[in-house]
Amino acid sequence: MDALLEVRDLSKIFHPGGGRRIRAVNGVSLGVGRNSVLGVVGESGCGKSTLGRLMMRLITPTEGQVFFRGQEISALGRRALLPFRRAMQMVFQNPFASFNPRMRVLDALMEVCRYYGMTGGEGLKRIEGLFEDTGLSRELLGRWPRELSGGQSQRLAITRALLSDPALIVADEPLSALDVSVQAQLLNLLEDLRETRGTAMVFISHDMTAVEYLSDTVAVMYLGSVMELAGAEELFGGTVHPYTRTLMEAVPRLEAGLRNQERRPPSVKEAEKRDREAAMSGSGPSACPFAPRCREAVPRCRVEAPSPREVSPGHFASCHLA
Ligand SMILES: Nc1ncnc2c1ncn2[C@@H]1O[C@H](COP(=O)(O)OP(=O)(O)O)[C@@H](O)[C@H]1O
Numbered sequence: 123m124d125a126l127l128e129v130r131d132l133s134k135i136f137h138p139g140g141g142r143r144i145r146a147v148n149g150v151s152l153g154v155g156r157n158s159v160l161g162v163v164g165e166s167g168c169g170k171s172t173l174g175r176l177m178m179r180l181i182t183p184t185e186g187q188v189f190f191r192g193q194e195i196s197a198l199g200r201r202a203l204l205p206f207r208r209a210m211q212m213v214f215q216n217p218f219a220s221f222n223p224r225m226r227v228l229d230a231l232m233e234v235c236r237y238y239g240m241t242g243g244e245g246l247k248r249i250e251g252l253f254e255d256t257g258l259s260r261e262l263l264g265r266w267p268r269e270l271s272g273g274q275s276q277r278l279a280i281t282r283a284l285l286s287d288p289a290l291i292v293a294d295e296p297l298s299a300l301d302v303s304v305q306a307q308l309l310n311l312l313e314d315l316r317e318t319r320g321t322a323m324v325f326i327s328h329d330m331t332a333v334e335y336l337s338d339t340v341a342v343m344y345l346g347s348v349m350e351l352a353g354a355e356e357l358f359g360g361t362v363h364p365y366t367r368t369l370m371e372a373v374p375r376l377e378a379g380l381r382n383q384e385r386r387p388p389s390v391k392e393a394e395k396r397d398r399e400a401a402m403s404g405s406g407p408s409a410c411p412f413a414p415r416c417r418e419a420v421p422r423c424r425v426e427a428p429s430p431r432e433v434s435p436g437h438f439a440s441c442h443l444a
C-alpha cells in the first residue's frame with residue numbers, strides 16, 4: 123500500500139498507579155492509504171482512542187513506530203512535530219467540549235487561521251469556503267458555541283480541523299454524541315469531504331454500520347490487538363475472526379440500525395472483566411486475548427497468542443482457526 127500513515131508493532135502501556143500496567147495497544151501494525159478511510163472498530167475500552175492518539179503522536183508509543191509520508195515520527199519532540207501537526211488533525215466525540223465558550227465562532231476559527239499564518243482576509247475567505255463544504259450557514263459566525271446544535275458543533279469542529287488543509291483526519295467517535303438522524307447527515311458529510319477534498323481518514327467507532335458505510339479498510343480491535351484487518355467489502359462480505367462475528371451479531375444491521383435510537387457500545391459482562399484485566403495487564407498467560415469469550419476456542423488458543431495470518435490477499439486475521 124502507498125501508505126500516508128503507517129504504524130508498526132505499536133504498543134502503549136499505561137501505568138495508572140498502584141503498580142498496575144494497562145497494555146492499551148498491543149503490537150498493532152497497519153497503514154492508512156492516501157485518500158482512503160481506515161475504520162477502527164471494537165468495544166469500549168479496546169484501545170481505539172489510544173491508537174488514534176498514538177497515530178497523531180499526541181502520546182508517545184511505548185514500543186513500535188509511526189511513519190507519516192514515510193518519515194518516522196515516533197520519537198520526535200514537540201518542535202520537530204509541528205509540521206506534522208498541520209497535516210494531521212483530530213475530531214473528537216464531544217463537539218461541545220472542543221470550543222472555548224467565551225469565543226464567538228468567527229473568533230475561534232480566526233485564531234486557528236492566524237496560528238497557521240493566514241492574514242485576516244485569507245482566514246475569512248478560507249472559513250467561508252469551508253462553511254460551504256461543511257454545510258454551515260454564514261450566520262453562525264457571529265454566534266456563541268452554546269447557541270449551536272450538536273450537529274452544527276460537530277460540523278464546526280470538522281471545519282476547524284480542515285483549516286490547515288490536512289492530509290489526514292483522525293475522527294474519534296465523531297458521531298456518538300449526536301442524535302441518530304444527525305449521525306446520518308454527518309456520515310454523509312464525511313463521505314463528501316473525502317470525495318471532494320481527498321482527505322484520508324481514520325474513522326474510530328464502535329458502530330459497525332457507520333464503519334461499513336465509510337471505510338475502505340477496517341481494523342477490528344480487541345483488548346489492544348488487531349484481530350482482523352481487511353478491505354471493508356471483504357470483511358463485511360465474509361468475516362473470518364470469531365470476535366468480528368460476535369461484534370456483527372451484537373449490532374443491528376443497516377436498516378434496523380438507522381431506526382434504532384439506542385446505539386450503545388456492547389459492554390462486556392462482569393465475569394469476562396477479570397479475563398480482560400488479566401490480559402490487558404500483560405500478566406495473564408500467553409494466549410489469544412479473545413479465547414475466554416470465544417465459542418470456537420481450542421486448547422491451543424489458551425496457550426499461544428495467534429499472530430496475523432493473511433487468509434486472502436490483504437485480509438489478515440489473528441486466529442489459529444483462520
Ligand atoms: N491515560 C490513561 N491512563 C491509564 N489508562 C488509560 C489511559 N488512557 C486509556 N487508558 C486505558 O486503556 C484502555 C484503552 O482505552 P481507550 O483507548 O480509551 O479505549 P477505547 O477508545 O476503545 O474505548 C482502557 O482500559 C483505558 O482505561
Ligand SMILES: [Mg+2]
Binds near residue numbers: 170172294
Ligand atoms: Mg475511545
